[in-house]
Amino acid sequence: MKTVGVAATAAVGSTAVTGAFAADTTVDLADEGLQNGELIDPYLEEFFVDGNEVLIPAGEYEYTGDGLGGDVANAALVGSTDGVTFNRPDDPETTVRPTIRATSGTVRIENITVRGKRGEEQSRWRVGADEGATMEVVNVNVPDGTVENSDSTGVYAGSDHAGTLLVKACYFAQLGNVACYVSDPYTGGNGTVIVEDCVFRNTNSAGVRFAPGDSVVRGCYFEATEESPTETGGGRAQRGIKIDDAGQDVVIEDCDFNWTDVGGPCIDFHERGEGGSGVVRNCRITNDGDSEPFDTEWGVSGDWTGENIQLTGSGPTDVPDGFEAVTGSEATPANTDYAIWTPVGGESASTTDDSESTTSTETETATTTETSTENSTEESTETETATPEPTETATPEPTETATPEPTATETATPEPTETATPEPTETATPEPTETATPEPTETATPEPTETATPEPTATATPEPTETATSESTETSTTDSTEGASQQRSQSSSNASDSRSDTGTEKSSTPEGYPNRIEIDGTGDAEEAATYTFSVTGDVVVDEERTKVVNSGTAADEREDTIGCRVVTGHVGNGVDAYYYSGRLRDVDVQGDGELYIYHG
Numbered sequence: 001m002k003t004v005g006v007a008a009t010a011a012v013g014s015t016a017v018t019g020a021f022a023a024d025t026t027v028d029l030a031d032e033g034l035q036n037g038e039l040i041d042p043y044l045e046e047f048f049v050d051g052n053e054v055l056i057p058a059g060e061y062e063y064t065g066d067g068l069g070g071d072v073a074n075a076a077l078v079g080s081t082d083g084v085t086f087n088r089p090d091d092p093e094t095t096v097r098p099t100i101r102a103t104s105g106t107v108r109i110e111n112i113t114v115r116g117k118r119g120e121e122q123s124r125w126r127v128g129a130d131e132g133a134t135m136e137v138v139n140v141n142v143p144d145g146t147v148e149n150s151d152s153t154g155v156y157a158g159s160d161h162a163g164t165l166l167v168k169a170c171y172f173a174q175l176g177n178v179a180c181y182v183s184d185p186y187t188g189g190n191g192t193v194i195v196e197d198c199v200f201r202n203t204n205s206a207g208v209r210f211a212p213g214d215s216v217v218r219g220c221y222f223e224a225t226e227e228s229p230t231e232t233g234g235g236r237a238q239r240g241i242k243i244d245d246a247g248q249d250v251v252i253e254d255c256d257f258n259w260t261d262v263g264g265p266c267i268d269f270h271e272r273g274e275g276g277s278g279v280v281r282n283c284r285i286t287n288d289g290d291s292e293p294f295d296t297e298w299g300v301s302g303d304w305t306g307e308n309i310q311l312t313g314s315g316p317t318d319v320p321d322g323f324e325a326v327t328g329s330e331a332t333p334a335n336t337d338y339a340i341w342t343p344v345g346g347e348s349a350s351t352t353d354d355s356e357s358t359t360s361t362e363t364e365t366a367t368t369t370e371t372s373t374e375n376s377t378e379e380s381t382e383t384e385t386a387t388p389e390p391t392e393t394a395t396p397e398p399t400e401t402a403t404p405e406p407t408a409t410e411t412a413t414p415e416p417t418e419t420a421t422p423e424p425t426e427t428a429t430p431e432p433t434e435t436a437t438p439e440p441t442e443t444a445t446p447e448p449t450e451t452a453t454p455e456p457t458a459t460a461t462p463e464p465t466e467t468a469t470s471e472s473t474e475t476s477t478t479d480s481t482e483g484a485s486q487q488r489s490q491s492s493s494n495a496s497d498s499r500s501d502t503g504t505e506k507s508s509t510p511e512g513y514p515n516r517i518e519i520d521g522t523g524d525a526e527e528a529a530t531y532t533f534s535v536t537g538d539v540v541v542d543e544e545r546t547k548v549v550n551s552g553t554a555a556d557e558r559e560d561t562i563g564c565r566v567v568t569g570h571v572g573n574g575v576d577a578y579y580y581s582g583r584l585r586d587v588d589v590q591g592d593g594e595l596y597i598y599h600g
Contacts, residue, residue, distance in 0.1 A: 023051055023052055023053035023074065023075060023076060024051035024052070024074075025051055025052050025053070026052075026053045026055065027047045027052050027053070027054050027055065028055045028057070029043050029047065029054060029055060029056055029057060030055075030057040032047065034056070034057065034061070035059075036057075036059035036060060036061070037059070037060060037061070037062070038061060038062065039061070039062040039063070039064075040056070040061035040062065040063055040067075040086065041062075041063060041064055041065075041066040041067040041068075042067060043067070044066075044067030044068050044077070045066065045067030046067075048067065048068065048070075048072065048075060048077050049072065049075065050072060050073045050074060050075055051073070051074055051075060052075050052076075053075065053076040053078065054075075054076065054077045054078070055078055055080070056077070056078065056079045056080060056084045056111075056112075057080055057084075058079075058080035058082035058083050058084060059080075059083075059084065059085070060084075060085040060087055060115075061084070061085070061086055061087065062086075062087055062089075063086035063087060063088065063096075063114070064088075064089060064094070064096060065096035065097060065098040066098075068098040068100060069098035069099045069100055069126075070099075070100065070101070071101050071103045072100065072101070072102060072103065072107045073102070073103045073104040073105050073107070073133075074104060074105030074106065074107070075105075075107050075108075076106075076107070076108040076109075076110070077108070077109045077110070077112075078108070078110045078111060079110060079111030079112045080111065081111060081343040083111075083113070084111055084112050084113070085112075085113050085114075085115050086112055086113070086114045086115070087115050087116055088114065088115065088116030088117075088118070089116070090116075091119070092116065092117045092118060092119035092120075092146075092147050093119035093120065093121060094119070095119070095121050095122065095123050096118075096123045097122070097123060097124060097125075097126065098125055098126070099125075099126040099127075100125065100126070100127050100135065101127070101128050101129065101130070101135070102128070102129040102130065102133040102134060102135040102163060103129075103130050103133055104130065104132065104133050105133060105134070106133070106134040106135075106136060107129070107133070107134070107135050107136070108136040108138060109136070109137055109138070109140060110136070110138040110139055110140070110343070110344070111138070111139045111140075111343050112139075112140050112141070113140075113141040113142075113143065114140070114141070114142055115143070115144055116144055117144050117145060117146055117147050118142075118144075118145070118146040118147070118150060118152035118175075119146070119147055119150060119152060120146075120147060120149050120150050120151065120152075120232065121151065121152075122151040122152050122153065122177075123152040123153075124152060124153040124154065124155065124156045124181075125137070125140075125154070125155045125156070126155075126156045126157070126158060127155055127156070127157060127161075127165060127167075128157050128158055128160060128161030128162075128163070128165060128185070128189075128191065129161060129162070129163030129164060129165060129191060130162055130163050131162040131163055131189065131191070132163055133163040133164075134163055134164040134165075134166065135161075135163065135164070135165050135166070136165075136166045136168070137155060137165075137166065137167045137168070137170060138166070138168045138169055138170070138343075138344050139168070139169045139170065139343050139344060140155075140170050141170060141171040141172075142154050142170075142171065142172050142173070142175070142179075143171060143173050143174075144173075144174070145173055145174025145175045145176070145203075145228075145229060146174065146175050146176040146177070146229050147176070147229060148176065148229045148230050149176065149229075149230055149231070149232055149233065149234060150175075150176030150177060150229055150230075150231065150232065151176070151177055151231065151232045152175065152176060152177055153175065153177045153178050153179065153181050154170075154172045154175055154178070154179040154180055154181070154203075155167060155170075155179075155180055155181070155182070156178075156181040156182070156184075157181070157182040157184060157185050157191070157193060158184050158185070158188070159184045159185060159186075159187045159188030159189065160185075160188055160189055161184075161185040161188070161189050161191040161193075161212075162185070162188075162189025162190070162191045163189075163191050163192075164191060164192045164193075164194070165182065165185075165191060165192070165193045165194070166194045166196065167180055167182070167193070167194070167195045167196070167198060168194075168195075168196045168197055168198070168344060169196070169197045169198065169343075169344055170198045170199075171198070171199045171201075172198070172199065172200050172201070172203055172207070173199075173200075173201040173202060173203065174201070174202055174203065174228055174229060175203045175204060175228065175229065176204050176228065176229035176230055176231050176232075177204060177205055177231055178203070178204075178205045178206050178207075178208075178209045178242075179200050179203040179206070179207050179208070180195055180198070180200070180207065180208045180209070181209045182195065182208065182209065182210065182211075182212070182215075183209045183210050183211060183212070183242075183244040183245045184245075185212040186211070186212040186213070186245035186246070186247050187245065190212050190213055190247070191212060192212065192213075192214050192215055193210070193211070193212055193215040193216075194215065194216045194218070195208055195215075195216070195217045195218070195220060196216070196217075196218045196219055196220070197218070197219045197220065198220045198221075199220070199221045199223075199338055200220065200221070200222045200223070200240070201221075201223045201225075202223060202224060202225065202226045202227070202228045202238065202262075203228055203238065204228040204229060204230065204231055204235075204236055204237065204238060205231060205237055205238075205239065205242070206239040206240065206241060206242035206268070207220075207222050207239070207240050207241065208220070208240070208241045208242070209241075209242045209244050210241055210242065210243055210244065210245070210247070210250065211243055211244075211245060211247040211250040211273070211276065211278070212245065212247045213247040213248045213249060213250070214247070214248070214249050214250070215247060215250050215251075216250070216251045216252075216253070217241060217251070217252045217253075217255060218251070218252075218253050218254055218255070219253075219254045219255065220255045220256075221255070221256045221258070221334075221335070221336070221338050222240035222241070222255065222256065222257045222258070222259075222266065223257075223258045223259075223336070224238040224240070224258070224259050224260060224262050224263030224264075224289070225258060225259075225260050225262065226262060227262050228262075237264050238262055238263045238264055239263070239264045239265055239266070239267075239268050240255075240257050240259075240263075240265070240266040240267055240268075241255075241266070241267045241268070242268045242270055243267070243268065243269045243270055243273040243276065243278075244270050244272050244273055245272060245273055245276065246272070246273050246274060246275040246276035247273075247276050247278070248276060248277050248278075249277060249278060250276060250277070250278030250279075251278060251279055251281075252267070252278065252279070252280045252281070252283065253279070253280070253281045253282050253283065254281075254282050254283065255283045255284075256283070256284050256285075256334040256335045256336070257283070257284070257285040257286065257287070257293070257334055258286050258334045258336050259285065259286065259287045259288060259289050259291070259293070259313070259315070260288050260289045261288075261289040261290055262289070263289050263291060264291050264295070265291055265292060265293060265294060265295035266285055266287070266293045266294065267280065267293070267294050267295070268294075268295045268297075269294070269295065269296045269297060269298065269300050269304070269320075270297055271297040271298050273298075274297075274298040275303065276303065276304075277303040277304060278303075278304050278305075279304065279305045279306070279307060280304065280305075280306045280307070280309060280323070281305075281306065281307035281308055281309070282307065282308050282309075283308075283309050283310070284310040284331075284332050284333060284334045284335060285309065285310065285311045285312070285313070285334060286312055286313045286333045286334040286336075287311065287312075287313040287314075287315035287316060287317065288313045288314045288315055289313075289315045290315060290316075291315070291316070292316045292318055293311060293315075293316065293317065293318070293319070294318070294319055294320055294323075296320050300320050301320060301321045301322040302322070304320070305322065305323065306319055306320065306322070306323025306324055306325065307323075307324050308324060308326070309323060309324065309325040309326070310325070310326050310331040310332040310333070311325050311326070311327045311331050312327065312328065312329070312331040312332075312333050313333070317331075509579065510540060510579055512538075512581055513537075513538070513540060513579035513580060513581050514581065514599070515579065515580050515581070515584070515597075515598060515599050516542060516545075516577065516578065516579050516580070516597075516598040517533060517577070517578050517580060517584065517587070517595070517596070517597050517598075518542075518545060518575055518576070518577040518578075518595070518596040518597075518598075519531050519569070519571050519575070519576045519577075519589060519593050519594070519595055519596075520571070520575045520593060520594045520595075520596065521571040521572055521573060521574055521575070521591075521592060521593045521594075522573055522574060522575060527572075527591060527592035528570055528571065528572040528591055528592065528593075529570070529571050529572075529589055529590060529591030529592050529593025530568075530569070530570050530589075530590050530591055531567075531568070531569055531570075531571070531576075531587070531588065531589045531590070531593065531595075532566070532567065532568045532569075532587070532588050533566075533567055533584065533585075533586065533587035533588070534565050534566040534567075534584075534585045534586055534587075535565050535580045535581070535582050535583065535584055535585060536565065536582035536583045536585060537565070537580055537581030537582025537583070538565070538580065538581050538582070539562055539565070539567055539578050539579070539580045540578065540579050540580075541562070541577070541578055541579075542577035542578055542579050544577075545575055545577035546574075546575060546576055546577045547574050547575050548572070548573070548574040562578075565582075565585075571593055584597065
């Protein structure tokens with residue numbers, strides 16, 4: 001049985017049991033006056049500092065993310081094993097984007113469930129460590145997911161992560177973007193990432209986006225049995241693990257995949273991961289969907305190996321060349337049992353399925369047995385909303401968006417943006433937990449919609465986001481990467497959300513035009529794309545990046561029309577690039593082209 005947690009809040013006032021963490025000072029917030037239902041932010045700001053182990057008594061607390069972030073050394077924030085809930089603000093569009101970085105020693109955050117849906121504008125936790133330091137996120141749970149058309153993620157590791165990041169025994173469900181977005185360190189500090197004993201249920205884009213060198217995904221449960229919320233622009237692509245970078249000596253082992261028609265590939269070897277190496281071993285896949293369990297956009301044989309892969313179900317059971325697999329009736333099916341709210345080293349408070357989270361799924365198809373902890377009551381669900389309200393210091397993270405996968409359903413995958421915001425509650429009550437083995441359900445194929453890219457407020461310093469619009473193929477997938485937002489056109493059936501080094505380009509930005517948009521048609525001398533976009537400010541051509549590749553199409557010779565705030569153009573085998581001020585209002589790309597949006 002896998003041990004992970006969707007927290008139940010129970011036994012108000014009991015304090016966390018400390019582990020082996022060696023801090024200079026232990027601070028019990030119960031002794032400091034923290035009351036159930038109170039705003040916890042000022043307590044975190046005062047006490048979650050270098051050298052402190054901070055204990056949170058069981059209960060529910062209002063939370064906005066303030067006080068949680070910052071550079072910290074040799075510290076811990078540990079919730080009671082009886083259950084600690086951080087409630088986001090009532091409005092999902094209140095962004096919550098703490099950034100927690102371990103500068104030395106070990107920094108550990110443990111036993112916290114964040115309740116409430118995340119909005120369209122990116123909320124997330126950004127975590128990482130300096131070289132030689134360790135950041136641990138343990139039994140931190142995000143059961144309520146996001147609203148539709150959301151750029152919000154679960155946890156995100158940026159390119160500056162250079163130490164060790166452990167994400168263990170965490171639970172993620174119903175996110176419109178990547179749940180565990182930890183691929184970007186490969187492009188910078190290349191710090192190690194270990195994702196262990198986690199659950200990823202019905203998340204868009206990917207449960208885990210991987211992989212820096214020497215990193216590991218171990219003992220995790222991935223499920224695609226219900227449609228996830230869509231990413232920004234309406235795309236949906238429910239993948240398990242996306243190998244998005246070429247890290248060396250990567251390990252994926254002892255994982256279970258429970259897949260139906262709503263899912264794309266269980267493991268996607270994306271072209272950006274070409275040249276990486278690793279092993280997939282001792283994994284169990286039950287594929288009752290139409291998608292291939294492995295999607296290989298490059299020849300993985302020789303670089304990646306597969307050992308003891310158990311593949312069963314009514315869907316395809318093919319594996320890459322050279323992978324060793326047992327298929328059909330002889331194969332061991334995926335283990336769909338898992339425990340929820342299991343503090344590491346503690347006892348599980350409940351088992352299976354997150355239907356205790358009344359907001360996370362609207363069409364529950366699993367059969368469940370509900371087990372509540374003592375004095376527990378079911379928490380109210382949060383309704384979906386649009387119209388994000390940016391916070392003062394929000395710095396949105398990169399989001400990569402949809403590229404179609406050859407599945408029967410249309411998918412798109414948005415990715416990390418920052419922040420989550422707590423909802424205040426007056427009383428602490430343990431959340432009910434349930435056990436369930438979800439049954440596969442049939443889902444209709446969503447039609448692609450135009451993407452609107454939310455922009456940061458005037459006080460934000462947003463990181464570039466990569467977005468892609470879902471295509472008119474049966475499936476589309478989206479991911480977010482640090483530094484670029486990629487959009488795949490609606491009419492292309494052979495989409496790919498790749499882009500080389502887009503997020504790290506250096507060039508002079510004209511004064512007063514902090515943002516950039518690119519429509520990239522390179523690589524296809526036969527096809528072209530048309531596009532239209534409008535902004536609230538002004539637009540100028542980026543002469544440095546605009547180019548026509550040799551053997552281009554006739555579309556490259558056409559003149560683009562730049563109005564005061566509206567641009568209409570054509571791109572063939574080349575790139576059209578523009579700087580703009582203000583906010584991007586809407587964008588539409590038709591044909592064979594990819595869209596990249598950078599916020600300055």
